[in-house]
Amino acid sequence: MHEFKINSISALLELISKTKKEGHTLYFRGQKRQYETIMPSIDRDGLLESEDKLFKEFIIRNPDEFKGQRSTFEILTKMQHYGLPTRLLDITTNPLVALFFAVESDNETASESGDFIIYAIPDRFIKYYDSDTVSVVSNIVKRPSNKLDISKIARKLSDQESKEQWINRFNRHTHIKYLLHEIKDEKPYFSHVIQKDHLQSIWCVKPLLNNRRIIKQDGAFLLFGIDGTKRKLADYKKAEFQPLRYQVENKVELREQLELLGFSKDKIYPEMDTTADYLKDKYKKS
Numbered sequence: 001m002h003e004f005k006i007n008s009i010s011a012l013l014e015l016i017s018k019t020k021k022e023g024h025t026l027y028f029r030g031q032k033r034q035y036e037t038i039m040p041s042i043d044r045d046g047l048l049e050s051e052d053k054l055f056k057e058f059i060i061r062n063p064d065e066f067k068g069q070r071s072t073f074e075i076l077t078k079m080q081h082y083g084l085p086t087r088l089l090d091i092t093t094n095p096l097v098a099l100f101f102a103v104e105s106d107n108e109t110a111s112e113s114g115d116f117i118i119y120a121i122p123d124r125f126i127k128y129y130d131s132d133t134v135s136v137v138s139n140i141v142k143r144p145s146n147k148l149d150i151s152k153i154a155r156k157l158s159d160q161e162s163k164e165q166w167i168n169r170f171n172r173h174t175h176i177k178y179l180l181h182e183i184k185d186e187k188p189y190f191s192h193v194i195q196k197d198h199l200q201s202i203w204c205v206k207p208l209l210n211n212r213r214i215i216k217q218d219g220a221f222l223l224f225g226i227d228g229t230k231r232k233l234a235d236y237k238k239a240e241f242q243p244l245r246y247q248v249e250n251k252v253e254l255r256e257q258l259e260l261l262g263f264s265k266d267k268i269y270p271e272m273d274t275t276a277d278y279l280k281d282k283y284k285k286s
Contacts, residue, residue: 001034006116007250009099009257015246016095016118024120024241027091027204027220030101030248031115038117038243040224041085043233048145051087051230055141058084070186072138073129077207077214077221087141087224087233091119091204094218100263103251114248119204119222121241126204132190133198134205137225139182144230148175150196151228170196199225202239212270 006012019026029038042048058079059066069075080086092098102114127134140148153170161169170176176194183190203223209215225234236242248254258264266278 001245001247004246005113006099006102006246006248007254009096009254009261012095012099012116019118019120019244021120024122025126025204026095027093027119027121028095028098029089029091029117029119029243030098030103031117032102032104032106032109033112034115034245034247038089038236038245039233040087040089040222042087044085047085048231048233050145051141052144054084055079071129071135072141072182072186073134073205073223074208074210076138076141080221081211081213089222089224090217091220091222092218093220096258096261096263097217097268099248099254100258100268102248103254103258105251105255110251114251116246116248118244118246119241120244121204125201125240126206129205129207131205132187133203134223135183135187135190136179136194136198137201137203137223139179139186140199140226140230142182143175143179146230147178148226148230149228150175150199150226153196167193167195170194200227200234200238201225202234202236202241216268216270 004015006015016026031038037043042051042054047054055075059075065078066075069078076086076088080088080090098116102116104114150170150173153173171180171192171194180190180192180194183194202225205221205223207214207219207221213219227233227235227238264278266275
């Protein structure tokens, strides 16, 4: 956690202007308290072990929601929207949206500092929803936790082995063959080549703007690969970009300022039940 504290919108904008880097794009995340880690929800409570079951059971119970949908990434974004733990982490292109989440409050976090996270992501790690790399990493979700382990596959067999020979050998690995099968079910034209580094990276993905919440929140996602084995998510420490974390103070005043700028709960969460709750709180007599 950096010593710099965000206590005004002007301080936030000053911080962002100092963080810009050529060849990188800034993305943001806000949390109402300072959690120990900034990881996807699938990484909690031992759920990663049953990720493939969660994915399939959710579809079994809601078949009409996913009828005709073949993109695993798009299925994951819908599951994330409904609160199912996934290997996605919500981020935004709009720092004021992230600040809104950092100053959100409930009875438990009213007196706690918020958490504002900046990601300066190299442009080569930013992909669109339909990219082949996104298909590769998204389809990890379908494999059982003990059926995707590449930790023992060395980078090179010998100095005489070319990069192309190594890639071919990697793709002949049984676990990779099964992953290829999952990918080709989604993309029949997919070439029979998976890069090991792609599986072990964290990717920023620009999603389809196909629901109101993503649109209102200027949403994007971090998609986490694996760390050698499916039993572990890709690690920030090995990634090409690190989260920069800042403490958020003065939450009540910042909430009021954000509302004046149009960042209120009913705008960020545009569903009707949220709008109803917002209006009840706004007009009830104290």
